[in-house]
Amino acid sequence: MTALGALSLVAAALFMTLEARGNWSFVLPFRATKLAGLVLVAVAVAVATVVFQTITRNRILTPGIMGFGALYVLIQTVLVFGLGSARVAGIDPRALFAAEVALMLVFAGLLFRALFGGSTRSLHLLLLVGIVCGTLFASIAGLLQRLIDPGEFLILQDRLFASFNGIDDTLLGTAAIVVAAVCAVLWRWLPVLDVLALGREHAIALGVAQDRMVALALGLVTILVAVSTALVGPIAFLGLLVANLAYMLLPTARHAVLLPGAALIAVICLVGGQTLLERVLSYDTVLAVVIEFAGGLVFLLLVIKGATR
Amino acid sequence: MIAIESLCKSYDGTPVLDGVDLILPQGGVTAVIGPNGAGKSTLLSVMGRMIRADAGRVTLDGRDLATAPGSEVARRLAVLRQDNQPSARLTVQDLVTFGRYPHSHGRTTAQDRVHVARAIAYLGLGDLADRFLDELSGGQRQRAFIAMVLAQDTDVILLDEPLNNLDMRHAVGIMALLRDAARDLGKTILVVLHDINMAAAYCDRIVVMQDGRLIHHGPPEEIMTDALLSRVYATPVTVHRVAGRLVALY
Numbered sequence: 001m002t003a004l005g006a007l008s009l010v011a012a013a014l015f016m017t018l019e020a021r022g023n024w025s026f027v028l029p030f031r032a033t034k035l036a037g038l039v040l041v042a043v044a045v046a047v048a049t050v051v052f053q054t055i056t057r058n059r060i061l062t063p064g065i066m067g068f069g070a071l072y073v074l075i076q077t078v079l080v081f082g083l084g085s086a087r088v089a090g091i092d093p094r095a096l097f098a099a100e101v102a103l104m105l106v107f108a109g110l111l112f113r114a115l116f117g118g119s120t121r122s123l124h125l126l127l128l129v130g131i132v133c134g135t136l137f138a139s140i141a142g143l144l145q146r147l148i149d150p151g152e153f154l155i156l157q158d159r160l161f162a163s164f165n166g167i168d169d170t171l172l173g174t175a176a177i178v179v180a181a182v183c184a185v186l187w188r189w190l191p192v193l194d195v196l197a198l199g200r201e202h203a204i205a206l207g208v209a210q211d212r213m214v215a216l217a218l219g220l221v222t223i224l225v226a227v228s229t230a231l232v233g234p235i236a237f238l239g240l241l242v243a244n245l246a247y248m249l250l251p252t253a254r255h256a257v258l259l260p261g262a263a264l265i266a267v268i269c270l271v272g273g274q275t276l277l278e279r280v281l282s283y284d285t286v287l288a289v290v291i292e293f294a295g296g297l298v299f300l301l302l303v304i305k306g307a308t309r
Numbered sequence: 310m311i312a313i314e315s316l317c318k319s320y321d322g323t324p325v326l327d328g329v330d331l332i333l334p335q336g337g338v339t340a341v342i343g344p345n346g347a348g349k350s351t352l353l354s355v356m357g358r359m360i361r362a363d364a365g366r367v368t369l370d371g372r373d374l375a376t377a378p379g380s381e382v383a384r385r386l387a388v389l390r391q392d393n394q395p396s397a398r399l400t401v402q403d404l405v406t407f408g409r410y411p412h413s414h415g416r417t418t419a420q421d422r423v424h425v426a427r428a429i430a431y432l433g434l435g436d437l438a439d440r441f442l443d444e445l446s447g448g449q450r451q452r453a454f455i456a457m458v459l460a461q462d463t464d465v466i467l468l469d470e471p472l473n474n475l476d477m478r479h480a481v482g483i484m485a486l487l488r489d490a491a492r493d494l495g496k497t498i499l500v501v502l503h504d505i506n507m508a509a510a511y512c513d514r515i516v517v518m519q520d521g522r523l524i525h526h527g528p529p530e531e532i533m534t535d536a537l538l539s540r541v542y543a544t545p546v547t548v549h550r551v552a553g554r555l556v557a558l559y
Binding site: 190191192194195198199200201202204205206207208209247251252253 | 357358359378379380381382383384387388389390393394395398399403407408410411414415416461
């Protein structure tokens with residue numbers, strides 16, 4: 001844990017200082033906003049994934065399964081299709097960010113209400129409906145993308161790749177407050193999360209209001225995912241990668257250790273990876289691709305090993 | 310005192326519990342026996358708040374378990390179902406400490422540690438306390454879960470087939486432990502058993518279920534008869550008295 005903390009600090013320090021030519025008073029604030037964005041996304045994705053895997057008791061799921069990524073793609077596609085890329089670029093990023101987060105929350109709210117309102121309270125049903133909705137969104141987006149003007153499509157495609165370079169610094173403050181608030185709530189729930197990891201029956205036997213807590217935790221996960229997706233775009237496998245690395249490196253079931261551990265690993269992956277690619281290998285914008293590739297490999301390994309628990 | 314009042318539960322129109330009434334006085338071990346599909350596990354699940362009944366209610370000293378706050382109930386009633394799937398990264402010590410959650414809510418006190426250590430010692434798990442659950446045999450794991458329930462230190466304990474996977478020594482050990490806990494500490498224990506001889510030897514009362522109904526309820530001497538057991542299990546059963554104990558042969 002200490003090692004992880006030290007390593008993430010080193011990554012951050014390198015990110016800030018390596019090959020900083022020119023005026024420091026320009027470089028430091030410029031890089032600091034980028035660093036803040038990376039850290040924010042890392043924490044949100046890591047915490048969301050670990051909590052999601054705890055309440056579903058499954059190590060190969062990510063919250064992305066509920067169709068948030070597809071919804072984001074659909075929102076972007078509809079915007080570019082309906083308004084044209086020039087006008088979309090003119091929209092206030094803060095308004096767009098708020099609208100995207102709000103839409104994803106409304107979608108999640110409808111999904112939860114439809115499933116938790118009735119008598120059947122099955123988490124797996126919720127996930128399946130999420131997958132189906134995700135496929136539906138992806139299909140609609142695919143149809144619109146075929147109809148769209150080829151030039152507009154290129155611009156749209158650029159918007160859809162998860163990008164850690166284009167984080168808008170006007171959004172960082174709001175996003176940071178939201179993520180901090182969610183993490184503060186989760187911090188108070190650490191022992192409850194530990195109990196939820198035992199499974200539904202044990203949680204009820206130990207006096208945890210299981211259905212209610214799972215619904216609330218899902219709500220918080222949704223907020224985190226919505227914020228991170230609206231900031232940088234859909235990233236599917238980062239959470240899976242860091243959550244499973246955390247389980248491997250920290251052999252404990254206590255969320256007081258797992259959550260900060262996964263968050264630190266995510267910071268190391270994103271900040272360290274970005275430093276390495278940008279400064280040492282002088283590549284640009286491919287970090288998302290590299291991380292998704294590594295995460296995808298981990299996912300396949302987990303499936304092959306059958307380690308779902 | 311636990312009172313079960315006309316409890317009903319059905320799945321897709323098939324009744325699993327069909328108007329079960331039962332009063333368990335405080336103290337003593339009660340066994341629930343009956344053939345497969347009689348509704349024993351469902352009864353325990355409803356009492357343990359894992360399944361909601363369609364009709365009827367279960368009260369503990371007058372309080373309806375379905376509506377009372379979960380954390381309050383968990384300090385008075387512990388329940389262990391069958392087929393416990395442990396998560397791999399827990400040690401025996403971790404698992405048993407979860408039994409204290411209703412009391413400590415995650416902030417383990419010195420008193421909690423005393424309860425945990427005692428429960429681990431009772432179940433003979435001292436040497437295994439730091440082992441991970443997936444490194445244990447089925448029987449050892451079963452004992453770890455029973456230790457968790459004991460650490461919860463409740464007045465009422467519900468166990469669904471706790472003798473699964475256990476060898477003779479540990480099965481007898483757990484039944485003796487339950488009997489002593491009921492006798493010395495006044496605990497009320499309800500335990501689903503398949504071994505009717507075990508039920509006759511260690512329990513104060515036996516409840517017989519069949520097709521979702523409670524058909525008999527009484528001390529072992531009343532239940533352990535050729536006619537009753539043969540009818541309930543649809544198998545020829547004869548009861549003999551061996552060395553002062555009632556033993557069913559089948």
